[in-house]
Amino acid sequence: MIIGKEIHKYRDAIIAGISELVQIKSIKATPEPGKPFGAGVDRALQYMLQLAESLGFEVTNVDGYAGHAEYGQGEEIAAVLVHLDTVEEGEGWTFPPFGGLIENGKIIGRGASDNKGPSVVALYALKTLMDLGITGSRRLRLIFGTNEESGMRDLEYYFEREQLPVMAFAPDAGYPIFNVEMGSMNVVFSSEQESASTKPQLTILSLKGGNMLTLIPETCTALLSLAQLTDNQVADFHDAVNLQTNMSFVYDDEGRLVLTAGSEFLADCLTGSRNAIVNMVAFLRGQGLTTNWDPFLHFLNEKIGAEKSGQSLGIACSDSESGALILFLRTISCDLHRAESLSNIRYPVSHDGAGILSTVAGLAGTSGIHTELTRHLLPVYVPENHPVIVRLSRAYKKMTGDEAVLLRMGAGTYARKLRNNGVAFGAGLPGGVDTHVHQADEFVFIDDMMQHAEICLQGMYELWID
Structure with missing residues (x-):
């Protein structure tokens, strides 16, 4: 009927x-x-x-x-x-x-x-x-x-x-x-620190990108102090930004540099874009300058970066029912004392979310980074x-x-x-x-x-x- x-x-x-x-x-x-x-x-x-x-x-x-x-x-x-x-x-x-x-x-x-x-x-x-x-x-x-x-x-x-x-x-x-x-886990990576004993060359006063409404962060903004750089280093930094098609900068009223990164279309990427947080982290890590959040940024850049497979985290897996694991870097928030970033891990139905989380937490721990599971939806x-x-x-x-x-x-x-x-x-x-x-x-x-x-x-x- x-x-x-x-x-x-x-x-x-x-x-x-x-x-x-x-x-x-x-x-x-x-x-x-x-x-x-x-x-x-x-x-x-x-x-x-x-x-x-x-x-x-x-x-x-x-x-x-x-x-x-x-x-x-x-x-x-x-x-x-x-x-x-x-x-x-x-x-x-x-x-x-x-x-x-x-x-x-x-x-x-x-x-x-x-x-x-x-x-x-x-x-x-x-x-x-x-x-x-x-x-x-x-x-x-x-x-x-x-x-x-x-x-x-x-x-x-x-x-x-x-x-x-x-x-x-x-x-x-x-x-x-x-x-x-697919199984879905929201995992927050975080790190805390007191005032550094030595001044970094590039001080990250704040770093923000992404929100929980969107899967792919469209923008990421860093507030930076260049006070410890020489004039030549400042000029080189400006040149490096200008070479990026998806980045721009201005100075605020206090002479601090406001750096903004956007997302970038990639035809061979599962999400269709390399997100703004990934671009920002990769840029800051690529300038050869020490920052106040080097271990944290190094972990995000080297172990997640633009990858979607989780290969560098040691969690890449797949099955015939649901395909391959997918990893998204969704938000980042840093100030002078705390840094955190939320990632979403979507894993195949035949795999164990607890085992995946254990692997991730173990690897993050070797870099002094805390891992917290904030949401877990079973497959x-x-x-x-x-x-x-x-x-x-x-x-x-x-x-x-x-x-x-x-x-x-x-x-x-x-x-x-x-x-x-x-x-x-x-x-x-x-x-x-x-x-x-x-x-x-x-x-x-x-x-x-x-x-x-x-x-x-x-x-x-x-x-x-x-």
Whole structure:
């Protein structure tokens, strides 16, 4: 039975719901009683639970961590998992980031595509199934998460208290089906020091680059004192900067040099660019001048640098399911007393994250650098014969006419919390446009969201019916 197109009767309601939900600034904030991730996130959760209740569903709020709406009967649960929290708005917007503006066939605002649009769609898909009066063989549950963007502690709490689905999907990536999510670790390297006993030739007063919104740092800025350099060394330093196509400098009012590095496109690089932090570190190490952070910069340059394989860290590995390990240098922050840099390690599903971390920490320790694991998402691997793959593949082919190719990703979705019983399925269409997820002017095309709605509804039906 093909029912996907039935959802179009709710097109206007979906548009209004997405716009209203986007207007709620649901960014993680200071916890409050019953609001573990702040008042804004809780408002978004309350909005969706109240909307679901108004549509005729029984709803449950699990202590503000997550909630759900449910339809049907049975011992087992099939589920769709969405999240209502967003990353911070960031800078560079030309539209109000929480305006929910509807313009030129788009809904614009933070969360429009990640993941508030799919959240509203999934609710109206559930409503469509209720309207059709179809009887499924299990309960069908829509789970509203609130902490996907900053740790997924919401679902850890939720599944300690609620039944785990036997099959589920998260419409928080793209089509067709992502059955592999690589293990993902955020690792912070740090070093501390008191005032140096001898003056370095080049003093790094501060060094900053990257942020947690973007994977590839676009800029990195160093504030430098050249007071210990001779005039000839200063001239040579200026010449060296001018030879770089992606670097520039100015002097501030106190006579300190402000050096800025950008990213550089590399056709043979996995990420498409050599990031700005890598460029800055390599440049500072390449001038033959002592700095106040030599051991730290040496480690980053020699053991990570522009490599993405982890070879110099001794952690390069791969498997047939997920491919090779990928390493990203994401942020750096230094002042006169502390230096730290965050790296993201994405490892194959058949390998051990604890072993990889042990190798990295041991090597960093030989350079006097401390290692801290700040986040670890375990890998996901759902084999192609798993019922959730079979059923979602059937739904995808019914609605598109295409076979559902199985894909892999390094990023993470709520599939990480489903113990290999769920996958990422939607909402981005194959060959679709860049909707500026985690960037300024995030948006979703309404027609694209409705095309996703057809597939989402059919997918929910296939999970529900035997």
